[in-house]
Structures are given as structure tokens and as C-alpha cells.
Amino acid sequence: MFTGFFYKLKDARVPVSLREYLTLLEAVEKGLAGYSVEDFYYLARSALVKDERHLDKFDRVFSEHFKGVIDLAEGMDEVEKTEIPEEWLKKLAEKFLTDEEKAEIEALGGWEKLMETLKQRLEEQKGRHQGGNKWIGTAGTSPFGAYGYNPEGVRIGQDKSRHRRAVKVWDKREFKNLDDSVEIGTRNIKVALRRLRKWARTGAADELDLPGTITSTARQGWLDVQMRPERHNAVKVLMLFDIGGSMDDHIKVCEELFSAVKTEFKHLEYYYFHNCPYEGLWKDNARRWNEQVSTWDVINTYGADYKLVIVGDATMSPYEITYPGGAVEYWNAEAGAVWMQRLLDHFEHAAWINPQPENWWRHHQSIQIMHKLMEGRMFPLTLDGLDRMTGELNR
Amino acid sequence: MKFQGTENYVATEDLMVAVNAAITLQRPLLVKGEPGTGKTVLAEEIAKSLGKKLITWSIKSTTRAQQGLYEYDAVSRLRDSQLGDERVHDIGNYIVKGKLWEAFEADGEAPVLLIDEIDKADIEFPNDLLQELDRMEFFVYETQQTVKATNRPIVIITSNNEKELPDAFLRRCFFHYIRFPDADTMAEIIEVHYPGIQKRLVSEALNLFYDMRDVSGLKKKPSTSELLDWLKLLMAEDLPPEALRAKDAKTAVPPMHGALLKNEQDVHLFERLAFMARREGR
Numbered sequence: 001m002f003t004g005f006f007y008k009l010k011d012a013r014v015p016v017s018l019r020e021y022l023t024l025l026e027a028v029e030k031g032l033a034g035y036s037v038e039d040f041y042y043l044a045r046s047a048l049v050k051d052e053r054h055l056d057k058f059d060r061v062f063s064e065h066f067k068g069v070i071d072l073a074e075g076m077d078e079v080e081k082t083e084i085p086e087e088w089l090k091k092l093a094e095k096f097l098t099d100e101e102k103a104e105i106e107a108l109g110g111w112e113k114l115m116e117t118l119k120q121r122l123e124e125q126k127g128r129h130q131g132g133n134k135w136i137g138t139a140g141t142s143p144f145g146a147y148g149y150n151p152e153g154v155r156i157g158q159d160k161s162r163h164r165r166a167v168k169v170w171d172k173r174e175f176k177n178l179d180d181s182v183e184i185g186t187r188n189i190k191v192a193l194r195r196l197r198k199w200a201r202t203g204a205a206d207e208l209d210l211p212g213t214i215t216s217t218a219r220q221g222w223l224d225v226q227m228r229p230e231r232h233n234a235v236k237v238l239m240l241f242d243i244g245g246s247m248d249d250h251i252k253v254c255e256e257l258f259s260a261v262k263t264e265f266k267h268l269e270y271y272y273f274h275n276c277p278y279e280g281l282w283k284d285n286a287r288r289w290n291e292q293v294s295t296w297d298v299i300n301t302y303g304a305d306y307k308l309v310i311v312g313d314a315t316m317s318p319y320e321i322t323y324p325g326g327a328v329e330y331w332n333a334e335a336g337a338v339w340m341q342r343l344l345d346h347f348e349h350a351a352w353i354n355p356q357p358e359n360w361w362r363h364h365q366s367i368q369i370m371h372k373l374m375e376g377r378m379f380p381l382t383l384d385g386l387d388r389m390t391g392e393l394n395r
Numbered sequence: 396m397k398f399q400g401t402e403n404y405v406a407t408e409d410l411m412v413a414v415n416a417a418i419t420l421q422r423p424l425l426v427k428g429e430p431g432t433g434k435t436v437l438a439e440e441i442a443k444s445l446g447k448k449l450i451t452w453s454i455k456s457t458t459r460a461q462q463g464l465y466e467y468d469a470v471s472r473l474r475d476s477q478l479g480d481e482r483v484h485d486i487g488n489y490i491v492k493g494k495l496w497e498a499f500e501a502d503g504e505a506p507v508l509l510i511d512e513i514d515k516a517d518i519e520f521p522n523d524l525l526q527e528l529d530r531m532e533f534f535v536y537e538t539q540q541t542v543k544a545t546n547r548p549i550v551i552i553t554s555n556n557e558k559e560l561p562d563a564f565l566r567r568c569f570f571h572y573i574r575f576p577d578a579d580t581m582a583e584i585i586e587v588h589y590p591g592i593q594k595r596l597v598s599e600a601l602n603l604f605y606d607m608r609d610v611s612g613l614k615k616k617p618s619t620s621e622l623l624d625w626l627k628l629l630m631a632e633d634l635p636p637e638a639l640r641a642k643d644a645k646t647a648v649p650p651m652h653g654a655l656l657k658n659e660q661d662v663h664l665f666e667r668l669a670f671m672a673r674r675e676g677r
Contacts, residue, residue, distance in 0.1 A: 015562065017562075023569075027416050027420055032415060032416050032419055039408075039412055042408065042412035042413065043412050043413075046412065046413035046416055046571050049570060050425070050560075050565035050566070051565070052572040055572060210469070214473065223477070
């Protein structure tokens with residue numbers, strides 16, 4: 001029945017399944033959608049979309065798929081019943097012009113002239129108007145107004161349907177800003193990182209083991225209390241943060257990431273670097289020149305069971321990665337790529353988080369190089385990216 | 396049996412469609428939305444308007460799915476056995492019924508079951524409830540009995556989006572996202588809660604409120620429940636509408652802002668904005 005719609009949703013990457021589609025059909029069969037398009041829209045939305053991130057995509061597909069049907073249904077009696085709202089000028093909007101129509105507008109004196117004329121006529125016109133060829137109204141042939149046959153140069157205020165409801169809800173696209181929720185807060189990051197936790201029982205036995213106690217009591221015949229160690233977060237993380245320069249743009253989101261990470265992991269070590277890790281890293285940005293730690297020391301200090309997470313935009317000159325002496329601040333004897341390789345050889349589980357939007361990556365050569373060095377384990381600093389990263393690190 | 400909102404609850408049309416679909420097809424309804432937009436209240440109002448009993452199961456981070464079904468109180472049985480209590484021979488005496496069981500067993504009309512803030516629980520929690528919510532039955536191993544719902548309860552589940560819910564779970568639910576109400580709906584909601592509140596005061600307050608929500612950088616945007624509290628305060632103080640309108644120059648911090656801004660930094664931000672406005676005004 002709505003199979004075409006269903007497949008369009010799938011193509012638009014709204015995660016819908018056969019089960020949900022059947023639910024929708026069942027609901028339609030029970031007459032829940034009534035006979036109005038709005039109700040069907042609400043019903044379909046509630047049955048097929050299960051996450052507010054996908055609401056906008058759903059709206060777009062719905063609008064596209066059912067456009068013809070709705071226009072047809074509304075066109076029938078719109079001619080008789082349309083009520084043009086009072087604020088005509090406010091909703092000037094939507095121009096759908098073909099080349100011919102554009103030419104005609106030119107003939108009328110261009111777009112601006114058209115608007116001016118429109119304004120004038122609005123002032124001249126006092127009441128509602130229908131038909132005719134000069135005034136603004138419905139079903140006329142003047143370039144102004146709605147549902148006309150003349151090039152509909154300007155469509156005005158078709159904003160109340162005959163049911164006196166608001167503009168077609170799905171065309172409003174109110175859920176636009178919920179799409180892909182790029183907004184990332186400490187709390188969200190924590191939730192994303194939580195998947196990385198590995199629980200293990202180590203340390204002193206200081207928690208009552210109830211099932212153990214019952215089992216051994218039954219076996220012994222007297223009350224035999226069993227204890228077990230508490231569960232700890234057993235993941236160890238080593239983070240390297242790019243600091244300064246182009247990273248200044250991303251400072252807020254990196255701060256949030258940092259504060260989330262700091263409370264989430266029991267074993268967390270962090271160091272800073274600039275643009276690309278070379279032979280030295282540091283812990284305190286103010287004393288970076290006198291208190292550098294050799295990268296070799298870092299590699300030797302932390303075992304291979306640490307998960308290495310590098311946070312940086314990787315936006316720099318390609319020479320800073322590939323050539324000795326390429327570093328912007330001092331002479332480096334070995335190329336950044338060599339140091340990256342050493343880090344990666346030691347830390348089996350590694351990932352790079354990049355605050356730059358993912359679709360920009362291919363425009364920066366340095367990001368490409370880094371991406372290759374990381375063997376594709378570079379992720380954007382979005383919730384989705386963090387999710388993918390934790391999945392990768394957990395492997 | 397149709398839900399149409401109640402005199403205390405303004406339901407938008409899309410919400411009504413979603414609720415009625417869930418009731419008719421007997422599927423759970425998952426409700427999400429900003430905190431304070433009336434997710435929990437919805438279940439109460441559905442129960443009230445349909446004249447059904449409401450059973451609330453509030454989820455915490457330590458809640459396990461099993462607790463909703465039943466719990467076997469091994470400790471008291473152990474104690475009873477040490478004391479030689481007669482009850483110890485019947486294991487049924489130590490089965491404590493959970494909220495789901497309670498909902499399944501309710502006599503007469505099926506109740507409304509609210510599973511509140513499901514995202515607080517462990518990530519596997521919803522998966523553990525799949526079969527139980529789908530078939531509305533479960534098996535008690537200790538007593539070898541199957542508990543089956545006589546009437547399928549209406550299940551409302553709320554989530555604050557702190558965790559992603561598993562796909563298999565989502566597929567079985569209807570979903571509704573309560574979006575923040577627009578100014579008209581908001582005026583309706585206020586009318587429902589405080590009928591006859593001075594019209595002008597409300598419109599000034601609403602303007603101010605939406606302005607505040609537009610200020611970028613707020614840690615926690617004020618929401619409907621905060622607005623209602625704030626209006627209550629304003630009414631109690633009997634402030635004239637003009638007091639609210641003085642927002643242009645001197646006071647960018649509205650009176651009684653404590654009800655709206657719940658965060659020190661946010662109050663701070665507002666005071667700074669007020670300061671800047673004053674400086675510009677000079």
C-alpha cells in the first residue's frame with residue numbers, strides 16, 4: 001500500500017523495518033488514521049520513526065512522496081474555500097520559477113520591481129478578491145496570489161488549509177535542528193564513552209556476594225558469608241591532545257571531552273602536543289619548554305593494554321608530518337610520521353578524534369595523510385564518531 | 396476509548412494520534428522530549444481520562460529487569476529456615492511481585508503502566524524486557540508458573556535520551572517526541588493551570604520566557620514546568636505586568652528569576668548581559 005514510501009524512507013537512511021511497516025498497516029486497517037492526511041502523517045511518524053534524529057528525514061521524505069496526492073486533494077475545493085490570511089506580505093516566500101517564468105518576471109521589470117508592484121497593489125487592494133487578472137487573490141491570472149494559473153510568480157499566504165490547521169506540518173520541518181544532534185555536552189560524551197568501560201573485579205574482597213553466600217550456606221549447613229571484590233572500570237586510556245594554533249577553534253568541545261573523559265576512566269593519562277606528536281610531549285602547557293617528556297619514555301611507561309586516543313584537527317602543512325625538520329616550532333630530527341608509527345606500533349588499540357567536520361577531511365592533505373597513518377581509525381568529534389571510536393577500541 | 400487530553404493536560408493532535416494508536420494496537424508508547432515537557436504527567440493523565448489505575452515503575456541506574464517481574468527473597472527464607480519457621484516449606488511465600496506482575500494481574504480493566512526514565516537503567520535493561528512486553532507474559536522458575544496478563548495494560552515508557560535504546564526494543568514501540576510547545580499552546584497550557592491569570596501578565600511573561608530560551612549559552616534552558624512555577628510566584632507577588640516589561644534597559648534579569656534559572660552560571664550570564672545592556676544604554 002505504502003511500499004514506495006517505505007522504500008524511500010529506507011533509501012533516506014531512516015532505519016525502518018518490515019515489522020514497523022506492518023504495524024503501520026495494521027493501524028491504518030483499524031482506522032486509526034481517519035481520513036485526513038495529517039492524522040496519517042502523525043500515525044506514520046509515530047509508528048516508523050523511533051528517534052528524534054530521524055524526524056527531519058522522515059518529514060522530507062513524506063513531503064516528497066505525498067506531495068502530488070495532497071495537492072490534488074486540496075486543489076479540489078481550495079478554489080472555493082481558501083481564506084487568505086491578513087498578513088499577506090509576511091508569508092511571501094516560496095517561489096518556484098522555471099526559466100520561462102523568470103523571463104516573464106524580467107518582462108515585468110525584474111524581481112525587485114515585481115515586489116514593489118506587489119506592495120503597491122496590496123495597498124490599493126482593500127478586501128478579498130477572487131478571479132480577475134490584476135488584483136491579488138485566489139485562482140486568478142495575475143502574477144500575485146495563490147492557486148492561480150498564470151505564472152505563479154509569487155505565492156502568497158496559502159498558510160491556512162481548509163481545515164483551519166496550520167501550514168502542513170511536515171513542510172515546517174520543525175525537527176531540523178534535532179537531526180544528527182551535533183550538539184555535544186559533557187553528559188552526552190560520558191554516555192558515549194561508557195561503552196568503552198570494561199568491568200573487572202580486582203582488589204580487596206569487600207562486597208557481599210549474595211548468590212555465593214547462599215550457595216555455600218546450603219552446601220555447608222551453616223551461614224557461610226562470602227565476599228568478593230568490587231567491580232572497577234578496568235579500561236586504561238592514554239590521551240594525547242593537540243593544543244594551540246588551529247585547535248583554538250575547537251577549544252570548547254575539547255574541554256568538554258576532556259572533563260568527561262577525566263571522570264569516566266580510572267586509569268587515564270594525558271599529554272599535550274602541537275599539531276603532530278614528535279619526540280617530546282608535555283603535561284603542563286605553561287611549562288611546555290622545560291618539562292617535556294620524551295615520547296620514548298611515554299611509550300615505555302604505558303603498557304600495550306592502554307588504549308591510545310589522539311585528539312587533534314590534523315590540519316597543518318603536510319611537511320610537518322612527512323619530513324624531518326618540518327615542525328613549526330623547532331627542528332625535529334625525525335619526521336612526525338615516524339613518531340606516529342612508533343606510537344601505533346606500541347599501542348595496538350588506537351584512534352584519532354578529529355574535531356573538524358568529517359566532510360572537510362578530504363580537502364586537507366594533512367588529514368588524508370594522518371587518516372592513512374591511522375589506518376582509517378580517525379573519527380569526528382560527534383556522538384556518532386565517539387560511538388564508532390569506542391566500538392573500534394573495544395575490538 | 397479514545398484519549399483526548401484532559402482539563403489539566405493540553406494534548407497536541409500528534410500526541411493524541413500516537414497515544415490512541417498505542418492503545419488500539421496494544422503496543423508500548425515511548426515518549427521522549429526535553430525535561431519538563433510533561434512526559435511523566437502524560438501517563439497520569441491518560442490513566443485519569445480513561446478511568447484506569449496507574450502503576451508507576453520508576454527506573455534507577457541499579458534497577459534490573461527482573462525486579463519488574465518478581466524477586467525471590469532468598470535472605471528472609473534463609474533466616475526463616477534458621478528460625479524453623481513453617482513458611483519456609485512453600486517457596487511461593489518468598490516470591491515478591493514486581494510492578495509488571497502487578498499490572499498483569501490487575502482485576503477488571505487493564506491498568507496504565509508507566510515505566511519512567513527507562514534510559515537510567517543499564518544498557519541491557521530494555522532488551523531483557525522484550526518478550527515480557529511483547530507477549531505480556533513471563534515464567535516464574537521458582538514456582539514453575541506462567542504469569543499472563545488477563546488484560547493487556549497500556550504501557551507508557553519515558554526516556555530522557557541519556558542512552559540509546561536497542562533497535563529490537565524500539566521496533567516494538569510507538570514513538571512520540573514531545574516538542575517544546577509553541578507560544579499558542581503554551582498560553583493554552585497556562586490557562587489550564589492558572590485560569591483567569593491576568594492576560595497581559597501572561598503575554599509579557601511569555602515574551603520574556605521565549606526571549607530567555609533564545610539566549611545562547613544557557614546551560615539549562617527553562618522549560619514548561621519552570622514557567623508554570625514562575626507564573627505561580629509572579630501571581631503570589633501580585634506583580635504588575637509593567638514590572639516585566641522593564642527589560643529594555645536597566646534590568647535584563649527578570650524578577651523571581653530563581654524559578655526559571657536553575658544554574659549559578661546561567662544567573663551569572665544574565666547579570667553580565669544586564670550589565671552590558673546598561674552600559675550600552677548610557
